[in-house]
Amino acid sequence: MRTIQSRFALFSVVLLAAAICPAQLTPWNKIQAPPLPAFTPQQPTRVQLPNGMVIFLQPDHELPLIEATARIRGGSISEPANKTGLVDLYGETWRTGGTKTRTGDQMDDFLEARAAKIETDGETDSTSISLDCLKGDFDAVFEMFLDLLRNPEFRADKLELAQDQMYTGIARRNDRVGSIVRRETRIIAYGKDNPYARVAEFTTVAAVTRQDLLNWHQQYVHPNNIIFGITGDFDPKAMQAKLEQAFGSWPKGPEAKQPDVKFTEPKPGTYFIRKTDVNQSTIAMLDLGIERSNPDYYAVTVMNEIFGGGFSSRLFSNIRSKLGLAYSVGGGVGYAWDHPGLTNIQMQTKSASTVEGIQALDKEIDDLQKNAATPEELKRAKDTILNSFVFQFDTPEKVLHEKMAYEFYHYPLDFLERYRAEVEKVTADDVTRVARKYVHKDRLAVLVLGNDSEFSTPLSSLGPVQNVDIAIPPPPAGLMGPGGE
């Protein structure tokens, strides 16, 4: 049985203990940090082969491991809409389907016995094949990697297995709040037919054939579409010779073309998804963001830091700490390498406080328009970005992956250094300017997912509400195992 009196006494003890102050210690705000030791991260060596393939070598002798990735231009934004899911299936079946002379299962046995991995993947704008092994196994694993790169078989049984996995994902895609919100925010912001938002359905997955995968491979996997990066415990000269030997005689193929994707602003308003088995709403305010190449990118990152990034941002401090309305809250203007990012200001709050939550976010957006950055906020945000800058390149692997991304998206290879210099120049006026340019309350599409039977104020009190139907189109008859759906 609890006794509240005795507990209170305990708290006094706390405060008493708290009152004992250390005598000789430097208070935290008087500590002078020595300058950070000069640190020049090792840069990878860039080699371009006559066939167009770009190779980055980044030796790292700390541990006896080697990792490599080939990133290939062309991804799901280039797949036909009626076969949405093709690149996902390709990314899975490329590896599991094996090579002309080895099944995927035989590869599994070989690799697992060496604690090694070869994996393939399909993304929005690229596909990839990677390896990860102990250095002593490199030659054998690399030989298998090359075989899979050049001679994949895409065996039909593994395509079926991958399709079954995707059907499972489709059937379950409305079970978890997070997966609904990730999908529907993109549909609302980009439009349902935009290649960055399209969703695989039973029919589009079922429409993909083995020939489609073979065709994809033939169309895209050519040395001039590939950026290859390797890091680990190897001798760079010997490795370069080995890679030139492996890739040098591979002839060029057709260039991968980026599809011409049209972007239109989302239609402003309130969108509602009813989910009756939750007691918490998710609110997402959406718009198109910017590209990283935009000169406003630097001021936008500073604004995001002030507004919705980290522990001391306005959203975290005001909506979480001060109002206690949310555990999860944050967001800002989105950015991407080569297309508009997704601007997403998001929170989750108990059903009853849904409207209160929207109003709290609205107020923060209004405040951002009026006063985007106090001098203290500007300093804090810039300090946060600049003082943590070393974490952008504190391992050779991170540096390698940065450079590969710049190469892939045709950014200058010193983009990271430029970024630091540009952030240093950002002023409070810049922050105000980009806040007014990219954040517009009346242009935002507001998505609410929740259980409206528990809302204390109806959503309609804020204006017209458009219901979003997320029902899953059923599979065609006979598509799946015994009993079907």
Next chain:
Amino acid sequence: MKRWFAKLFCLLLLAVALPLAAQDLSSYEKQVSVKTLPNGLTVVLWRRPEAPVFSFFTMVDAGSAQDPRDETGLAHMMEHMAFKGTPDIGTTDYAAEKPALEKVEQTYAAYEAERIKRTGQDPQKLAQLKQAWQDAIAAADKYVVKNQFGEVVESHGGVGMNAFTNYDETAYMYSMPSNEIELWAALESDRMLHPVMREFYKERSVVMEERRMRTDSSPTGRLFEQFLGTAFMANPYHRPTIGYASDLQSFSATDAASFFHRYYVPSNMVIGLVGDLDPGKVFPIIERYFGQLPTAAKPVELFTDEPPQNSVRQVTLQDPSQPIYVEGYHRPSYLAPDDVVYDAISDILSNGRTSRLYRSLVRDKKIAAAAAGVTGFPGVKYGHLFAFYAVPLPGHSNEEMQKAFREEIEKLKAQDVTDEELQMFKTRTKADLIRGLASNEGLAEQLAIYQMRYGDWRELFRYLDRVDKVTKADIRRVSNTVFVDTNRTIGVIQTQTASGPPGAPASKGGE
């Protein structure tokens, strides 16, 4: 903070994911220094001068298993409070704030006393007491500098700031540029010495939102709360780390402070530090700042051993979501001599595309999208579960999962695993240990956990000797002991459509 639940799943994988040969140990020993301060705090430091940064992992040997009986969620709540500052951080005037916070506790105690009355509660008095409490909170809030602790860490270049609470422990971590080591020592020692319980009741609402997100509004969250509540009766693993809603709406800052004083004592904490740190310079700083923590004995461990199950148990969740199948078998704590044998079983059943469960349920029978058997659920410190789970393909039932698991378990009991399977486990464990050495954050965590759990960080490497000794006979023996009917608890989600029983939650756009 955000990670406690994710951590729970990571812990499932802990035994699998951990794990070089002991003969290499001497080369690593040169990079590691260990110091136990006079007050009992142990610090393990691995010098890794690859880049001018460091990561730390402060581990407190108290988790939600230590939550008092009617105060579930308190260990996790305390973790949230460790970000609220100290007398020096997060306040405009601590001298004035201190009595204001005392007033909050007094008014809350009075309000609670009335609120929990079984008979004779006076609604008008209750409203007045609640108002007095709210007024006291508003008065204390005037002194708060919001999130100053986080702001100081982040503006000095700190990244990855977070914390988690699981059943076994509470932990705090971030990374900083290495020139900020003294600031780190000041900040970390300060909050382990005197955290101030400011904004407690707002933060309690934040944690309620966390519960809604992770448990109430998530099908697997709902299932696991019921499943653990059924599998365990006596051991504290039967209660949720996040806490039950009614406890989250009743415990006080005084309760959290009491928890802090009992468990956050130097002898109950280990700090792992990894990065560009010279022990000759860093240990004096640590002694200066962390030496302030008052000496106290390690709290006495009181817990109930789960009695033998002796019955088949099942929990069936009628839910609008798609089917999930889980079954768990009780096994002893991580200190059991067979601990590593469970790791071997889990690896052989679940690791990668050569694993038995993948090949059987996913590849050959084509009944599941994923299937695995994992140990360390939901913790490791006390007797816990070896758990199997499967995600059925559309059109396949939980019963099929159960039958397939039973076949695989019978195979483990009746026949030896192959030499290749056993060797794969040993090779992978070694390679994974090497891979784990690449990250400061990961290494700091491993050093702290091994130092705390075994009293010596070297066990991280010596573990490989135990791995090498596992035999096929061990695997059969343990399987025959543990995987028996009366040691099993089953948990399933059974899909309930809109036409289900009246009053039950219906699925709209959900099926």
